[in-house]
Amino acid sequence: MNKHSVTSGDVARLANVSQSAVSRTFSPGGSVSEETRARVLEAAKTLGYRPNVIARAMISGRSRLIAIMVAYLDNQFYPVVLEQMSRALQERGYQVLLFMTDTGNQDQVVQKMLQYQVEGIVMASATLSSSLARECADTGTPVVMFNRYVPSSPTSSVTSDNIEGARQLAHFLIAGGHRRIAFIAGQEDSSTSRDREAGFYKGLAERGMTLAGRAVGGYSFEGAAAAARGLLSGRDRPDAVFVANDHMAFSVMDVVRGELRLRIPEDISIVGYDDVPEAGWAGYNLTTVSQPSAAMVDATVTILLDQVEQREVSRRAAVLPARLVVRGSARMPKSD
Amino acid sequence: MNKHSVTSGDVARLANVSQSAVSRTFSPGGSVSEETRARVLEAAKTLGYRPNVIARAMISGRSRLIAIMVAYLDNQFYPVVLEQMSRALQERGYQVLLFMTDTGNQDQVVQKMLQYQVEGIVMASATLSSSLARECADTGTPVVMFNRYVPSSPTSSVTSDNIEGARQLAHFLIAGGHRRIAFIAGQEDSSTSRDREAGFYKGLAERGMTLAGRAVGGYSFEGAAAAARGLLSGRDRPDAVFVANDHMAFSVMDVVRGELRLRIPEDISIVGYDDVPEAGWAGYNLTTVSQPSAAMVDATVTILLDQVEQREVSRRAAVLPARLVVRGSARMPKSD
DNA sequence: CTGAAAGCGCTTACAG
DNA sequence: CTGAAAGCGCTTACAG
Numbered sequence: 268m269n270k271h272s273v274t275s276g277d278v279a280r281l282a283n284v285s286q287s288a289v290s291r292t293f294s295p296g297g298s299v300s301e302e303t304r305a306r307v308l309e310a311a312k313t314l315g316y317r318p319n320v321i322a323r324a325m326i327s328g329r330s331r332l333i334a335i336m337v338a339y340l341d342n343q344f345y346p347v348v349l350e351q352m353s354r355a356l357q358e359r360g361y362q363v364l365l366f367m368t369d370t371g372n373q374d375q376v377v378q379k380m381l382q383y384q385v386e387g388i389v390m391a392s393a394t395l396s397s398s399l400a401r402e403c404a405d406t407g408t409p410v411v412m413f414n415r416y417v418p419s420s421p422t423s424s425v426t427s428d429n430i431e432g433a434r435q436l437a438h439f440l441i442a443g444g445h446r447r448i449a450f451i452a453g454q455e456d457s458s459t460s461r462d463r464e465a466g467f468y469k470g471l472a473e474r475g476m477t478l479a480g481r482a483v484g485g486y487s488f489e490g491a492a493a494a495a496r497g498l499l500s501g502r503d504r505p506d507a508v509f510v511a512n513d514h515m516a517f518s519v520m521d522v523v524r525g526e527l528r529l530r531i532p533e534d535i536s537i538v539g540y541d542d543v544p545e546a547g548w549a550g551y552n553l554t555t556v557s558q559p560s561a562a563m564v565d566a567t568v569t570i571l572l573d574q575v576e577q578r579e580v581s582r583r584a585a586v587l588p589a590r591l592v593v594r595g596s597a598r599m600p601k602s603d
Numbered sequence: 604m605n606k607h608s609v610t611s612g613d614v615a616r617l618a619n620v621s622q623s624a625v626s627r628t629f630s631p632g633g634s635v636s637e638e639t640r641a642r643v644l645e646a647a648k649t650l651g652y653r654p655n656v657i658a659r660a661m662i663s664g665r666s667r668l669i670a671i672m673v674a675y676l677d678n679q680f681y682p683v684v685l686e687q688m689s690r691a692l693q694e695r696g697y698q699v700l701l702f703m704t705d706t707g708n709q710d711q712v713v714q715k716m717l718q719y720q721v722e723g724i725v726m727a728s729a730t731l732s733s734s735l736a737r738e739c740a741d742t743g744t745p746v747v748m749f750n751r752y753v754p755s756s757p758t759s760s761v762t763s764d765n766i767e768g769a770r771q772l773a774h775f776l777i778a779g780g781h782r783r784i785a786f787i788a789g790q791e792d793s794s795t796s797r798d799r800e801a802g803f804y805k806g807l808a809e810r811g812m813t814l815a816g817r818a819v820g821g822y823s824f825e826g827a828a829a830a831a832r833g834l835l836s837g838r839d840r841p842d843a844v845f846v847a848n849d850h851m852a853f854s855v856m857d858v859v860r861g862e863l864r865l866r867i868p869e870d871i872s873i874v875g876y877d878d879v880p881e882a883g884w885a886g887y888n889l890t891t892v893s894q895p896s897a898a899m900v901d902a903t904v905t906i907l908l909d910q911v912e913q914r915e916v917s918r919r920a921a922v923l924p925a926r927l928v929v930r931g932s933a934r935m936p937k938s939d
Numbered sequence: 940c941t942g943a944a945a946g947c948g949c950t951t952a953c954a955g
Numbered sequence: 956c957t958g959a960a961a962g963c964g965c966t967t968a969c970a971g
Contacts, residue, residue, distance in 0.1 A: 271744070274964055285942045297966095298940055315741070320718045322964035325661050326947050326963060337700075339751070341880060350674075355704045360610075362719065365699040367689045382656045383698065405651070414731035488880075521861075521885035544824075546676060549857035550886030609946055621958045633950095636956055658948035662963050712952060 281422035282310035292319050314408070324384065333361045334380040336393035339367035339486070342514040343543040344560070345391060351564040352389065361386070368392045374399060376514060377470070377512045381406055387571045389413055394458075395422055408575035409581075410571055411567050414558070415458045416584065423574075425566045425585045428542075429459055430466035432556035432589030433509070436538055437470025439554075439591060440507045442600035449505035451519065452493045453512055458487070460511045467509055481503050484515045491515030492546060493524040499535070506535055507597065513539035513546045513555055520551060520596070536597035552595040562587050609650045620645035620816060641724050660720065660806035666872055668853035669907070670716040674704035675822070679879040680896070681727060683726045684749070686726065687900040696906060697722070704728045710735060717742055723907045725911040730794075731758055737881030743919075745910035747903050750894070751794045752920065759910075761903045763923045765795055765876075766802035768892035769845070773806025775890075775927060776843045777938035785816035785828045787855065789848055793822070796847045799876055803845055816841050820851045827851030831858040831862055835871070842871055845932065849875035849882045849891055856887060856932070872933035886932040898923050 269551035275289040282289070291297030299307070310316075318386040324330040331429040333356055339345050353363045365461055366387055367375050377399050380388055388403060391413040395403070400422050403410050409423070416424035440448055450467060453460035472478060488511055491510065495518070498506065510516035516539030523529050523537065539546060543558035566585040574580055595600070611625040618625070620639055626644040627633030635643070640750040645653075649865035660666040669692055675681050689699045702712050713735050716724055725737060727749040731739070736758050739746050745759065752760035766795055778785055786803060789796035807813060818834040820827035828847065831854070835841065846852035859865050859873065867873055869902030875882060910916055929935070 271700075276964080286964090287966085289940060289945095290964095293943090294966075296941060303940080315738070317714060317718050321657060321666060321720045323966075324657050324947095325949090325964080326966045328947075330657060340682040340686040343677075343679070343682075346676040346679075346685075349682075349701075350676040352705060353701055354705075355947090357703060357705070362715070363701040365685075366687055366702045367686060367693060369690075370691070377652060379698070382653050384655060384657045386901070402651070423960055491953090494958090499670060507920050517884055517886070525885040545881065546888070548853060550853070551862040612948080621951085622948090623958060623960095624956090627957090634956060639956080655948055658963090659950075659964095661948080661950075661965090662950045664963075889955090904940095 269324075272319075273316045274319070276315070277314055278307060278310045278316045280308045281314060290521065310576070312396045330384045330386055331361050332364050332383060332385045333387045333389065334366055334383070334385040335362045335389045336368055336376065336380075336392055337365045341488070342512065343514070343545055344484070344514070344541045344558070347544065348391065348560050348564060352391075352413075352560060352567065355564055355568045358541050359516070361572075373458070377403070381408065382453065382531065386575045386592065387411070389567060389571065390415070395420070400483050404571065407578065407580060409571055411571045413567050414563065419580050421522070423570050423581070424581045425563050425587070426458070426462075427558040427563060427587045428590045429462035429589065430469070432475075432558075432591070433463040433466030433472035435591045436509055436540075436556055437467050437476075438474065438594070439600070440509070441474045441476060442598060443507075443536065443598040444601070445507035445598065446476075447479040447503065448476065448507045448509065449482070449498055449517060450478055451491060451498065451508060451510045452481065452483045453486040453515065455483060460486070463509075463511050468507065479503075484511065484518075486512060486515060488518045491518040492522050495519040496526070499527055499529075502534070508535065508537050510537060510539050513541040513543045513553060516553055516555070516596075517545060517551055520553070532598045538597050542592050546592070546594070554591050554594045554597040556594045557590045559587050559589070608655075609652045610655070611652070613650055614643060614646045617650060620644040620738070621856045623820065624701065639726070663868050666720040666722055667697050668700050668719060668721045668857060669723045669725065670700045670702055670719070670721040671725045672704055672712065672716075672728055677769045677824070678848065680848070680877045680894070681768065681852070681880055683880065684727065687897060688903065689729075691900055691904045695904070697874060697908075707772040717744065722911045723747070725903060725907065726751070731756070735832045738838070740916050743916060747905055747907045749903050750899065753794070755897075756906070757918050759906050759917070759919045761872045761899050761906065761923070762794070762798075763894040763925040764921045765925065766805065768876065768894075768927070769799040769802030769807075771927045772805035772811075772876075772892055773803050773805055774846055775929070775936070776872065777807070777810045777812060777816045778873065779843075779872065779934040780937070781843035781934065782812075782838065783815040783841045784812065785818070785855070786814055786832055787827060787834065787846045787851060788817065788842060789822040791852065795823060799845075801845050802917060815839075819846065821852075822848060822851060824850065824854045828858050830857040832862070835863055835865075837857065840871070843872065844873050846873060846875050849877040849879045850887060851875070851879065852889055852932075856889070859910035867932050868934045874933050878928050882928070882930070890930045890933040891928050895923050895925070895927045
């Protein structure tokens with residue numbers, strides 16, 4: 268394959284052993300005498316031998332490749348997750364094949380993954396159509412959806428408790444004395460946006476309140492800015508806005524302070540969801556709900572690799588606890 | 604490999620043709636009659652055949668895999684670049700094998716890349732030691748360093764003109780009336796930090812000035828905060844600070860406003876480098892220098908794939924123009 | 940422990 | 956255009 272591709276055969280010749288002996292020396296449980304091993308290792312070193320893992324994958328049926336599908340790398344939640352997940356997978360001896368979502372032909376992307384004989388798939392953007400889910404199951408390739416799920420789907424998923432997190436946020440805002448509370452949704456077909464909205468409604472209802480306004484930001488920076496302008500420029504302005512994720516909340520805060528000339532939280536409170544690194548930056552100091560990204564990554568890797576290593580595809584759903592993170596972008600409850 | 608791994612042989616049997624005919628049907632320039640092709644395609648469809656690209660890689664010597672080595676995904680410059688680079692590579696028919704830098708055993712990571720028979724390597728974090736560079740060259744695997752370089756190394760690199768960008772920044776600060784100008788370095792052994800510092804000195808010198816203070820932030824958020832505290836808490840405080848990248852500049856701004864209670868830019872000007880998305884957010888509104896990430900990605904992909912496709916490793920260095928982006932974090936020159 | 944041999948799923952000359 | 960055959964670099968029973 269390469270210019271000087273040295274193979275196990277070359278090493279065998281130099282070490283005066285069989286090619287099988289070389290192979291055994293380089294496979295974890297291979298039975299080789301100390302002497303043979305030493306001879307092989309030395310020959311390998313002088314030749315610069317490096318086992319070809321593609322050939323190994325071919326014969327063993329194990330590529331040790333995991334596909335991760337991402338998008339939205341402008342939303343800091345995902346780069347952080349991608350970094351953690353890659354490290355966790357590397358530590359366990361797998362490599363990450365990265366796929367950027369290609370709007371439109373998601374089908375082709377999944378076909379590519381399968382062609383590369385990946386042993387597992389993490390969907391950290393978009394979800395799997397039921398026909399694609401079936402194809403993956405047919406080939407014995409486990410899939411885990413990260414930070415999303417499809418209610419009736421047989422695909423495993425890892426999420427945080429978006430309903431409970433949003434519910435707490437509602438209670439917190441009401442305790443802070445807010446009376447006109449609005450919501451800016453993400454992508455309306457996403458499970459995160461839907462669950463956060465549902466949990467928020469629930470929290471409001473438990474205190475006898477309802478939503479005072481609603482707009483859709485589509486999880487984009489620009490979409491959120493437009494939503495904020497629409498929602499906040501009329502009369503009877505909300506006194507608090509729950510934005511479906513932090514990434515959009517920053518955009519909303521920029522519009523509120525820069526265009527509408529309102530103070531946060533004196534004139535209006537803004538809260539987000541995710542607790543991305545920037546939420547803690549002093550320029551935003553955003554009150555939000557923390558998604559436990561490290562625990563979510565752990566659960567994903569565990570659920571996926573259990574299936575890979577047991578060679579069976581099953582369905583497991585993990586829902587991890589979320590936690591309210593109080594900072595300065597929302598008025599505090601009176602502590603009396 | 605998989606549960607129901609259907610192979611070209613299975614398709615051949617069903618279509619009543621040879622296995623070679625199936626293979627030709629699925630290889631771009633393969634000569635097959637229309638009739639055969641149709642029969643094969645139909646059989647493939649009913650069986651759910653998917654060519655095994657691992658086997659193809661094995662026999663053809665072309666894995667179509669490109670390794671990208673990254674780190675620092677908390678610095679928004681890299682996620683954006685990773686996304687752009689992955690998309691560009693996918694469009695040209697390559698897949699990205701992602702490697703997170705593992706402090707310490709960089710050697711092992713590169714060995715892994717080579718074992719996976721990657722056709723090219725992009726180093727977007729760290730640089731290649733000369734012995735590793737030689738190993739890559741020996742196997743015929745081209746390498747491009749992204750946003751970094753080693754002066755005497757034979758490895759290709761793509762950077763922006765850090766010297767010129769920093770020089771312009773110096774001129775801009777001086778024109779704005781600043782007289783006590785300090786610098787916060789990144790990692791001192793990185794080419795970006797060194798070049799930005801050198802260009803900055805040059806710009807100061809051209810106006811008869813010298814640096815009024817210097818600290819090292821190591822390109823980390825916390826390191827930058829510590830550097831800012833040290834640099835700005837004494838007497839004779841600087842009236843402007845050039846921070847070696849935006850990521851650190853945000854941290855410095857937080858310390859300046861949150862801890863030191865100074866106004867930006869009235870009391871002190873802060874400028875950064877990179878022009879990451881957050882630099883444009885109203886909470887920071889950072890004056891900085893834009894690295895042309897899209898052009899840098901294009902150059903990287905072109906330089907790398909040219910070598911991959913011509914099967915020869917050469918050395919090319921691209922230095923793309925940088926551009927001053929004036930926002931609100933530094934006092935403006937008087938327009939008279 | 941060791942080696943000869945089969946075989947993973949393909950591509951690609953080579954003859955016809 | 957088509958098929959039989961060789962071979963990519965390995966792993967893994969199988970005998971010894």
